[in-house]
Amino acid sequence: GAGVSQSPSNKVTEKGKDVELRCDPISGHTALYWYRQSLGQGLEFLIYFQGNSAPDKSGLPSDRFSAERTGGSVSTLTIQRTQQEDSAVYLCASAGGARAQPQHFGDGTRLSIL
């Protein structure tokens, strides 16, 4: 498809398990963002990838969170030893490059930790 694709759309898991969320950005977009959104709230920045540069990880809330972007395209966000407070919608966005460029969002992964 032409848009940003995220999978799975929903994930329910038990506390303590690891989860992996996937983002497939728009082809050719060099910038990729991960955000977290609690119900009906604004977005919390997690991490930013730009081309081959070192990612900006300043928004990751703890060392249980990590992200990779392979080949400058697909990205995975991994949460280890999940906690109930990790429950949220995780959104991915890609952009053409420069910071002022519009971000194109996927529909998110709704993560529920039991």
Add this chain to the structure above:
Amino acid sequence: TQLLEQSPQFLSIQEGENLTVYCNSSSVFSSLQWYRQEPGEGPVLLVTVVTGGEVKKLKRLTFQFGDARKDSSLHITAAQPGDTGLYLCAGAANTGNQFYFGTGTSLTVIP
């Protein structure tokens, strides 16, 4: 620390009414974006404002960036049920790569 505060948080109005949503901060941003988000979907960009004092119009929506680039407003004229959604402002930091999103305004337009 929430850098961008939006008000009101919730707004329910009748079709045809006008409304204004505010996005305020004590920080200066290099640019500011407004998004609309519907349930189960990601935010969709409405506009980007870059210059202090800039005004942009998108049909019935008018966006203004404050002179000091610390605040912004979104005015909707003659609201329609299709305007219902969560409106988010997002400021681009002057340094670094972050976009700081506002707290969101949930708008419901009643037919």
